[in-house]
Amino acid sequence: MDRLEAERLLQQMLGADARFRDGQWEAIDRAANHRQRLLVVQRTGWGKSLVYFLATKILRDAGAGPTLLISPLLSLMRNQIAAAERAGIRALTIHSENLAEWPQVEDALRANRCDVLMVSPERLSNAGFLEKLLPLLAARIGLFVVDEAHCISDWGHDFRPDYRRIVRVLRHLPANVPVICTTATANNRVVQDVMSQVVSLELSRGPLIRPSLRLYNIRLADQAERLAWLAQFVPKLSGNGIIYTLTIQDARRVAEFLQREGIAARQYHADLEGEQRVQLEQALLRNEVKALVATVALGMGFDKPDLGFVIHFQRPGSVVAYYQQVGRAGRAVETAYGVLLSGREDDEIADYFIRTAFPPAEFMQQVLAVLEKATGMTIEEIGAALNCRRGTLEKALRLLEVDQAVEHRKTVWSRTANPWTPDVMRAEQVTALRRAEVEQMRRYVEHTGCLMEFLARALDDPSPASCGKCMNCTGQTHRQSPPTELVQRAVEFLRGDSILLSPRLRWPKTILPEVQRALPADAVVSSTVIPEPLRAQPGRALCIWGDAGWGREVADGKYVAGRFSDALLEAAARLVREKWNPQPAPAWVAAVPSWRRPELVRDFATRLAAKLGLPFAPLIQQLRDTQPQKQMENSVTQLRNLLGAFAVVGDLPRGPVLLVDDLTDSGWTMAVLSVLLQAHGSGPVHPFALAKSSPRNS
């Protein structure tokens, strides 16, 4: 097929005045007519899907089998699929959330009525897909498309183990099957890495600069100041946008504060259900909310061409990540804003993410040693055998799976027959790279030249140039501060922002017998469910350990002053009485005992009881020393650490009780003491802690 004919198809897809953009026809021609393997690096919105749809059309007309397209973004490709259909290209989708449609897809494949089969990367390792659907690809694949190909590179931030599998599939693919890999974010290092892993790829690369985007950098050390800045400036920005935070906790907080200030902002992160997230995306697409306050969970593939702004509440870890996120703004509008706020906590969070990225090699070997003794184990069972955090274990398993040393079928993990040796060098190199990337972002924040040019150079754009629009190009470097009363409201918000403590509902299955031996008989009935009469009520924590509200004051009380301040006492009493108001109302106060520092919490609980006008009863005893819970790395070891450590002695006051602790982590202490208290005749237990530890990202 020649250019003219292809352009006619393009017009069927996109309208009569559509023309090929720079490089589009060349890419189609190379893949479809010359059966080359291509790596297409073009900015989002350039029209990469057009390339593979038209290449499919040409190959299909020549009698080739259907295209297999692998993309993590399937649910967001409806527009492109509709456009393809107008040119007579039938694309069907398979992912974990459309199981019900699989039979229709099967029929279409059988009848050769499918031109493009679009699957998510994890389908490639799904037995159902491999055994049922893949054989129906009329036994042949005409074109292999890998979307978001930068995920192939483990130098990149979006490295996904599923993509390692794709690389190996490409390696086994006969040379006569053309391949198109596409990405919008790949610097030279990532391009080289992808090209070294997928052999005989030819590069097709365009400029990354987005002319509509106006970039600003604003440094405000305190969270309160940044919250105030957002509340003041977000309403002034035209259109709708995204505010990125580094942690889930901050996404929730920022959204709540903005709502309180009358701004239609919603939190978006991995803790929300899939369906809820889709609704939130739709709301933003339809301009029903001013902004989504999101973690990286709002990621690749969210495509709103008229997105008016992207603001970062904290500094991302790399230029690649920043460009990816800020690049969502201004795809099809004349002017859009990209504002990077940065603050005091940025370095600490970046450092935390880097430190926890690679579990130590010894730990990986321990995981293998445990798996080698068994046919298969669940994550919980492995975690029970090793004292490790679930997150660390998940990371280790993921890395081991990439190395093919382990595999999983549904929730059961097992060792494969592939040998494994730790690649310490590789881990060190990647860590060093991550540190260099953070350093580059620090330089970006302080850069006095054109900000867009800085990003373009950092991303190895072939033609970087000054944008003439960013704050440095236009000389708009004078910073406006939000009014003091708004900052004060933000401080108060942070201080009054209590944290919900969800009660533990189930005992870990793996140590159920131990729980049974250590606790009163009715604590464990027939299943792992903690019986409702013995469960804790939903509790509250005053703050997150170390945060800008009360966090630092709690840390100071615990480790410096040795006594919790009256300000904290006031805040705690106010929280219990006004904001929380637990029902049925507590009739007395108990404290979690401490072997090493018996006075600290008891003193605070006594004062709190007095303040609330309730009796304090020191009836819980600690029978032996326990390890600090924060040294216990997972749920099972945390619970095991507590079993048999406490006893309730003497006659308990009747009625509901407020159970006070200073720092809560896993919630197991509260769960175990709730069981003991209620088994000894107390009323419902309302847990309260001064601080909750451990934030999470994504």
Next chain:
Amino acid sequence: MDARDFLTEDGRALLLLCSTLATDDTASPFTLTEWNQLARRIHDSPLQRPAALVGQSAHALAETLGVTRDDADRIVRLLERGGRVALELETLFSRGLWVVTRVDPHYPAKLRATLKHQSPTVLFGAGTLSLLKRAGIAVVGSRNIDEAGTAFAQTLGCKCAEASLPVVSGGARGTDSIAMTACLEAGGTAFGVLADSLERTIRQPDLRQLLLDERLVLLTPYAPTAGFSVGAAMGRNKVIYGLADYAVVVSSDLQKGGTWAGAVEALRAGWCPVFARDGHEVPAGNRKLLELHAAALPETELESLSDLPHWFQTHVASREEQPELLPMTVMERPAKYRAKR
């Protein structure tokens, strides 16, 4: 490059043409006999190599190779499933399996040299492939085995371990597993040639550990997920003999069973010198094999043997050399061993 990827471009083509991986009812893979004929045609055509078939039209193939249009269509269909086979291979590799074909340099040289045109086109396996370069001792026998046979198989397994000779066996119940276990427990190495279920077998923790420790190699000429069939059990016999320098029949039924069939075929084809356990109460099959010029390995002598390789070397029975019926094509001609009188 994946350390377990032994397939060359030619190997990939051969795998597509001859393996049942990802096949459907539209085209059946080439059998060993069919492949031997096709290999000859490829060799004699301008295409020369199996990889050159990929991307050719059925019309062109019929012309160049002089095959029927049906066969040409079949070749095209089989080669077209490269994408799907790529996905299946990836899954196999990720579990620690490997695949190697007769045209790949890593194919066990001894097997190719011994079995010639009868060597399986495709081998699937797990464990370190290069271990198969070591000359092994095939230990074969029936599943149901008497006390004397059990003791003999155990002693032989230990002797092999002492002499650093791998035990080659079928991995089945009875003789196979007794000899292999004895050898492995004595610190030796073993090659298990399976008739079925390779993929499931390597998931057993103890076997997996031996694979990881490079003490065990498991392999099969059949698809890794294939179930048991009598034909397959017979078909893998030749691989056992083909990987061994010497074979020992511990106990065989007379005129029936896999052990008997395999041993008779080995004697007839001359894959390797065959010994049979000799003693007062050995099964009738053993006696008959001795009559058919299997060399004797007396029960009484095994215990006191100190140099197993030397003993085998000096006790090989004579045999006539078989004429080559089908000349080798793509594969190189093997050097033939000469039996000692």
